[in-house]
Amino acid sequence: MDTFPTVASIEHTSPSTATAPIDNMPRPRPRRTSSAVGDVLRGDTSVSALSTMEPAPTFDSPPLTPNGQPHEPRELQARPEVRVAREQRERARRRRRQPQAWWGDHYERWKEFSFRHTWANPLIIILLVLTLYGVYPYPTNPLSSAIFLSYPLDPSDPLIPAAIRANPTAPLHYGKGRKDIAFVAFYIVVLSFTREFIMQRILRPIARWFKMTSRSKQNRFLEQSYTGIYFGIFSPYGLYVMYHSPVWYFNTRGMYETFPNRTHDALFKAYYLLQASYWAQQALVLVMLLEKPRKDFKELVGHHVVTLSLIALSYRFHFTYMGLAVYITHDISDFFLATSKTFSYLEASFVTPYFSFFIAVWVYTRHYTNLRILRSIGLPFSLNPNNPATTTTLSEFATLGPFELNWETQQYKCWISQYITFSLLACLQAINVFWLWYIAKVAVKVWNGGLKKDERSDDEEDDDEEEGEWEVEEEERRREEREQLLVDQQIRRELDRTLPNGALPNGVAGKENQAPIVAVDPVVKVETKKEK
Numbered sequence: 001m002d003t004f005p006t007v008a009s010i011e012h013t014s015p016s017t018a019t020a021p022i023d024n025m026p027r028p029r030p031r032r033t034s035s036a037v038g039d040v041l042r043g044d045t046s047v048s049a050l051s052t053m054e055p056a057p058t059f060d061s062p063p064l065t066p067n068g069q070p071h072e073p074r075e076l077q078a079r080p081e082v083r084v085a086r087e088q089r090e091r092a093r094r095r096r097r098q099p100q101a102w103w104g105d106h107y108e109r110w111k112e113f114s115f116r117h118t119w120a121n122p123l124i125i126i127l128l129v130l131t132l133y134g135v136y137p138y139p140t141n142p143l144s145s146a147i148f149l150s151y152p153l154d155p156s157d158p159l160i161p162a163a164i165r166a167n168p169t170a171p172l173h174y175g176k177g178r179k180d181i182a183f184v185a186f187y188i189v190v191l192s193f194t195r196e197f198i199m200q201r202i203l204r205p206i207a208r209w210f211k212m213t214s215r216s217k218q219n220r221f222l223e224q225s226y227t228g229i230y231f232g233i234f235s236p237y238g239l240y241v242m243y244h245s246p247v248w249y250f251n252t253r254g255m256y257e258t259f260p261n262r263t264h265d266a267l268f269k270a271y272y273l274l275q276a277s278y279w280a281q282q283a284l285v286l287v288m289l290l291e292k293p294r295k296d297f298k299e300l301v302g303h304h305v306v307t308l309s310l311i312a313l314s315y316r317f318h319f320t321y322m323g324l325a326v327y328i329t330h331d332i333s334d335f336f337l338a339t340s341k342t343f344s345y346l347e348a349s350f351v352t353p354y355f356s357f358f359i360a361v362w363v364y365t366r367h368y369t370n371l372r373i374l375r376s377i378g379l380p381f382s383l384n385p386n387n388p389a390t391t392t393t394l395s396e397f398a399t400l401g402p403f404e405l406n407w408e409t410q411q412y413k414c415w416i417s418q419y420i421t422f423s424l425l426a427c428l429q430a431i432n433v434f435w436l437w438y439i440a441k442v443a444v445k446v447w448n449g450g451l452k453k454d455e456r457s458d459d460e461e462d463d464d465e466e467e468g469e470w471e472v473e474e475e476e477r478r479r480e481e482r483e484q485l486l487v488d489q490q491i492r493r494e495l496d497r498t499l500p501n502g503a504l505p506n507g508v509a510g511k512e513n514q515a516p517i518v519a520v521d522p523v524v525k526v527e528t529k530k531e532k
Helices: 007-011 020-024 080-097 102-116 120-135 179-209 215-243 266-287 297-316 320-345 351-377 415-447 460-498
Strands: none
Touching (some): 102 120, 120 179, 179 215, 266 320, 297 320, 320 415
């Protein structure tokens, strides 16, 4: 029986002694120059493979999966996380086998980069808008209304109140219009960038420095810390704007005496529109489920719907002084809420007294102050239900300033706006009372031994470790896939370089059918998969 000659016998055979059958034999694939193993004859042995240090498969070995790995035991296959991970690996392997266009690989890389760095796409939009404006940096550029405030008014414009027109040192005032929508839309993108960048590049390293290994706990810490930073800036900003307005320290009479408020200075208008951008961006976060839903998810969605409705209607129908007061009551309470939860995640020693102070601030701003605003609006009531002529109201909304509907003079303080405003603020107050119940439950636990978790979270502590481990495993799997893809590309380049005319060695399929995991050599069997 003829035997297949070894590489050594072929290489040391002189031309004079070479026979014709040898010339007709299939040419063996050249050995890899990077291997120092030497000649290794094939055979059914159970010697450990060099790359994995695992026994090579024999006839008695268990069946292998398409990836070259033995089947998991049935009890392991029954676990849902194992099944999901195996399906994801199979999908990734099939995607790598499928030929893609030149842009397909770049798109996949960019999609993965965008998921890992969520601040990148908003930054690109910001830079694009700024670049297009820089090409023609004049007010006639359409993008100017997205970056800067629109509708500046002449100091003698009749829309400006007479007292301000008579003051030569009064700041420049701005009107209102549709271009303000572009301003709000652009700064939604800006706030999206600042949120993701601050959370990922600044706050996440802080969370790791404080030994927060759970990804779920890290995300809660990032969300509350960013909220505290935002309201830590805009709460003093709002108080400064209020100090220079007729409604300083929640003076309800100033909301109606100068109505309608059709113009505002730059600081007031910028504050109002930036707040609108923030709440619209937060609504997008809820809709896109960028934050893990809690038990009060429906109430939170209702709160954002009511808040955005109040912002839009108050700005359009000139109830901005009332909106300023409602803004500040929520900003201050949200700041202390976010910081108290942040200190709780950091396990600070002063959480209990700080949380008690937060409860006092919440009750004063969101309940006492907002109930005063509701009382100033009031609703008509009748002293004698059988006599409509006795219907009256004692609220400041109806008694201070004009109380009529006139579209020409933009006079919208009337009975229709009274009912709408009172209803929206009453809904907001009902949601605040609902949250006060949660705060009371947390307070009882804090005073009885410390805050352990947010009452609004769905088993947050139970999910922390499982979710954190799963995310770590998923990250590890993605990294291994990227490394394996680089190894596969390197092997294919080596094959293209060493094999003549694009020929394939015996037993190796084409790129469209080749499993990019193991490269088999007729002489030397080398396993190229980098095992975990």
